[in-house]
Structures are given as structure tokens and as C-alpha cells.
Amino acid sequence: MLGAVRTMHHLLDNFMTFSRFPLPRMTELDMVAVLGKSLETLREMAGEHGILMESRIEAEQAYLLGDQALLGQLLLNLGLNAIESMPVGGTFSLNLRTLPPDRAHGALVEIRVQDCGEGIAPENLRKIFDPFFSTKGRTRGLGLAISHAIAEAHHGLIEVESEPGRGATFRVLLPAESGTVQEISRK
Numbered sequence: 763m764l765g766a767v768r769t770m771h772h773l774l775d776n777f778m779t780f781s782r783f784p785l786p787r788m789t790e791l792d793m794v795a796v797l798g799k800s801l802e803t804l805r806e807m808a809g810e811h812g813i814l815m816e817s818r819i820e821a822e823q824a825y826l827l828g829d830q831a832l833l834g835q836l837l838l839n840l841g842l843n844a845i846e847s848m849p850v851g852g853t854f855s856l857n858l859r860t861l862p863p864d865r866a867h868g869a870l871v872e873i874r875v876q877d878c879g880e881g882i883a884p885e886n887l888r889k890i891f892d893p894f895f896s897t898k899g900r901t902r903g904l905g906l907a908i909s910h911a912i913a914e915a916h917h918g919l920i921e922v923e924s925e926p927g928r929g930a931t932f933r934v935l936l937p938a939e940s941g942t943v944q945e946i947s948r949k
């Protein structure tokens with residue numbers, strides 16, 4: 763029940779964000795700390811569904827210019843989708859690392875959410891970021907649309923790889939410093 767209530771709040775958050783996307787409040791943030799906070803909530807939610815969450819954080823700190831509340835929501839959205847994709851339980855992982863600058867882009871923070879759930883049908887891969895696209899039988903489908911908008915507001919991106927029956931991997935790339943913006947969105 764607690765879980766359900768929390769999920770309701772979470773969905774309401776997405777709806778509020780969607781109907782009136784707030785101007786992001788950018789401050790200097792350590793993404794390792796932001797992730798740390800989301801991990802607590804997600805581990806609890808996973809536990810309530812008999813799911814194990816693993817997390818590997820391969821950076822001591824990962825500074826970027828970002829909106830803490832929006833980035834937290836992005837992490838929750840991806841984590842919640844991972845949990846919901848594993849009705850028979852299992853393990854999903856939420857990892858963070860930093861990527862050094864190279865010729866194509868500046869320094870990046872990479873967050874990867876990998877589950878071993880139901881996966882995504884190839885014909886749906888193009889649709890999952892559309893508002894109100896959902897395969898969950900209820901009127902929802904805002905989580906990824908919002909998450910995509912949040913990544914864009916941070917001049918980053920989200921990618922997905924999935925095969926039906928083999929789970930899904932969502933990868934979020936965010937510029938670690940301002941000034942790396944164009945390079946990333948053009949990649």
C-alpha cells in the first residue's frame with residue numbers, strides 16, 4: 763500500500779511536470795549524491811516487488827549543472843520502469859560513471875539502468891518516448907516523455923537498447939560541464 767501511494771505521488775509528479783514543465787533551476791550538482799538519494803527510494807520500491815537492485819558507482823564525484831529535482835525524477839522514472847518490467851522478480855542495475863572528453867564531446871556523466879525484464883518490442887522502440895504511449899493498460903505513459911524532456915533540458919540524451927524477453931538498457935548521457943552541449947546533442 764505504501765508503495766502504491768508513493769507511486770501515485772510519483773505519477774502525479776510526472777503529470778505536473780508534463781502539463782507545466784518547470785524552468786529548470788540549474789545549480790552545480792554532484793550526480794553521485796543525487797543518485798545516492800534516488801537509490802534509497804528505488805531500493806525500497808524494488809524490495810516491495812521482490813526485486814533486487816544493484817548499483818555500481820564508478821566515480822567519486824560527477825559534477826554537472828543541473829536541476830536536482832528533475833534529475834531525481836528522471837532516475838525514479840527509469841528505475842520504476844525497470845521494476846515494472848520484471849513482474850516475476852529479478853535483478854536490475856543502476857550504474858554511474860564519467861566519460862572523459864574526446865574529439866566528439868566534452869566530459870560526460872553516464873547513467874545506465876539495465877533490467878532483465880520483458881523487454882520492448884522492436885515496433886515500440888520508436889514510440890516509448892511519446893507522451894501517453896504505454897503498454898501497461900492504464901492511462902499513463904508520461905514517464906519516458908518527461909525523462910526525455912529532462913535529459914534535453916540538460917543538453918543530454920537518453921538511448922535505449924532492448925530485445926523482447928531479454929530486458930532493456932536505458933543510457934542517459936549528460937554533459938559534465940557546461941560548454942559541451944552542442945557536441946552531445948549532435949552526436
Ligand SMILES: Nc1ncnc2c1ncn2[C@@H]1O[C@H](COP(=O)(O)OP(=O)(O)O)[C@@H](O)[C@H]1O
Pocket residue numbers: 839843844847877879880881882890891895896897898902903904905906907929930
Ligand atoms: N525498462 C523497460 N522495460 C520494458 N518496457 C519498458 C521499459 N521502460 C519503458 N518501457 C515501455 O515504454 C512504455 C512507456 O514508458 P513510460 O513513459 O514510463 O510510461 P508507463 O511506464 O506509464 O507505461 C511502457 O509502457 C513500456 O511499454
Ligand SMILES: [Mg+2]
Pocket residue numbers: 839842843903904905906
Ligand atoms: Mg513509467
